[in-house]
Amino acid sequence: MSAHKISKSQFLKGLQCPKSLWLYRHRKDLAPEITPDKQELFDTGSAIGELAKQYFSGGVEITNEYWDVQGAVEATKSYINRGENIIFEATALHPIDGGYSRIDILKRVQGSDEWDLIEVKGSTSVKDYHYDDMAFQYHVFHAAGYKIRSCQMMLLDNTYIRIGKIDPKGIFKFEDITPHGLAKQAETEAVSGQLGYVLERKEEPKISIGAKCFAPFECDYRPYCWAHVPDYSVYDVFQKPKAEEIAKLYGLSLEKLPRDVWPSGNKALDLESYLNGQELVDTDNIRAFLSELQYPLYFLDYETLMPAIPLFDGTRPFQQIPFQYSVHVQQAPSSALEHKEFLHQKQSDPRRTFVEKLVQDCGTQGTIIVYNQAFEIARNNELAADFPEYADSIKSINDRVIDLLVPFRSRWLYHPNQKGSASIKAVLPAFTDLSYDGLEISHGGEAMRQYGAFMSGNLDASFWDALWEDLSAYCKQDTYAMVVLLDVLSQHRETQG
Numbered sequence: 001m002s003a004h005k006i007s008k009s010q011f012l013k014g015l016q017c018p019k020s021l022w023l024y025r026h027r028k029d030l031a032p033e034i035t036p037d038k039q040e041l042f043d044t045g046s047a048i049g050e051l052a053k054q055y056f057s058g059g060v061e062i063t064n065e066y067w068d069v070q071g072a073v074e075a076t077k078s079y080i081n082r083g084e085n086i087i088f089e090a091t092a093l094h095p096i097d098g099g100y101s102r103i104d105i106l107k108r109v110q111g112s113d114e115w116d117l118i119e120v121k122g123s124t125s126v127k128d129y130h131y132d133d134m135a136f137q138y139h140v141f142h143a144a145g146y147k148i149r150s151c152q153m154m155l156l157d158n159t160y161i162r163i164g165k166i167d168p169k170g171i172f173k174f175e176d177i178t179p180h181g182l183a184k185q186a187e188t189e190a191v192s193g194q195l196g197y198v199l200e201r202k203e204e205p206k207i208s209i210g211a212k213c214f215a216p217f218e219c220d221y222r223p224y225c226w227a228h229v230p231d232y233s234v235y236d237v238f239q240k241p242k243a244e245e246i247a248k249l250y251g252l253s254l255e256k257l258p259r260d261v262w263p264s265g266n267k268a269l270d271l272e273s274y275l276n277g278q279e280l281v282d283t284d285n286i287r288a289f290l291s292e293l294q295y296p297l298y299f300l301d302y303e304t305l306m307p308a309i310p311l312f313d314g315t316r317p318f319q320q321i322p323f324q325y326s327v328h329v330q331q332a333p334s335s336a337l338e339h340k341e342f343l344h345q346k347q348s349d350p351r352r353t354f355v356e357k358l359v360q361d362c363g364t365q366g367t368i369i370v371y372n373q374a375f376e377i378a379r380n381n382e383l384a385a386d387f388p389e390y391a392d393s394i395k396s397i398n399d400r401v402i403d404l405l406v407p408f409r410s411r412w413l414y415h416p417n418q419k420g421s422a423s424i425k426a427v428l429p430a431f432t433d434l435s436y437d438g439l440e441i442s443h444g445g446e447a448m449r450q451y452g453a454f455m456s457g458n459l460d461a462s463f464w465d466a467l468w469e470d471l472s473a474y475c476k477q478d479t480y481a482m483v484v485l486l487d488v489l490s491q492h493r494e495t496q497g
């Protein structure tokens, strides 16, 4: 057997890039920190795993520590020998390549010596990388002597609607991916064998950066391997596989890129602007956009939760739940700004109070300005469906929406410092001295995570006041940023880039 035992997650790391696995095992000093976002993913995965166990009654669990592979293998065999039919975290070890697998659920086919491998995932559909995941588990269990009848994915069913306590039989769905797992056996076997040799090497493998650094997941070692890559490089103006080709031919720097291989469309405009250091300004389109606006102006932004396991009756897995908004109101071109906001501060469904207050605060006339209207309009449509008594008011809000993203996404106004992004976080500091730096909460994912901790009872009450303050400051900054960016647009209505 190989001297190196390789777990499933290590196999998947090595499949994406052998160097990543080598760094993981040999360069502990480069180990990425576990960020709060990653920790939340782990915690959500654990909660889904616990729910999955409730689906199967009478299961037994292998509880050996993660490093005690041999102990877990023996415990699994002993459960099988005593006739158990459902084993959580069942473990097998490949007798030759040292790969080992802890399957979420090993389920005996009733009355036979065959087994189903069941892997639980916190997603609502099968992804391509799940096939590699399952192929590895099959590879190990099969070689360890198990007769495997099927490979099943146990996924969250996004048609499930919570009513009362979560129903484990209702929230999950199964997908049989046996053919995909079997089709990948030759590749899995070859890669598993090679990874053992990679790990035996004393020197770091010489592997160039490329598209693989992003797929299926962004690699943890990008700060190390990509330290030499310019802040704005060919990887920012081409799709990743194309960028890899271009980088091999012409290098990473945009300054050296021959004109005949430039990208097309917006990416070409971005590159032109970057290289000559000049803004792009399309005054005709800016004027046309501004002429659509009708006072009073409402600058509106939402924050949402998206729990994998629904928290409230009437909601589905991963449904977006709006819990906060900020709205700056300007009655006339030179009038002072007013600010209104809503933040649900109870551990209960925020939606009804959200929509009641929203309808009051948005008035009945004037343009409602958002940044990326697809998001707010989709939330409004969901609210209208769930609270039909407000459907007419919500529809009239949607009818008044104008998207401030459009002029920036369309490059009617573009600053070289945006470096290809029209996100408000890129546009704001490019044109003004404002930014999100210094805010305790500085992006929507963080707002979602911290509020989610409060809502699920995982945030001590002593932190709540600080959370309200941080959330309020963040959401208010989003709508104030829109006020400022509209002013920036107005200033460019006459200038020519």
Ligand code: SF4
Residues within 6 Å of the ligand: 016, 017, 018, 019, 020, 021, 023, 207, 208, 209, 210, 212, 213, 214, 219, 220, 221, 222, 225, 226
């Ligand atoms: S950053 Fe890229 S090259 Fe470096 S280890 Fe990760 S995938 Fe491999």
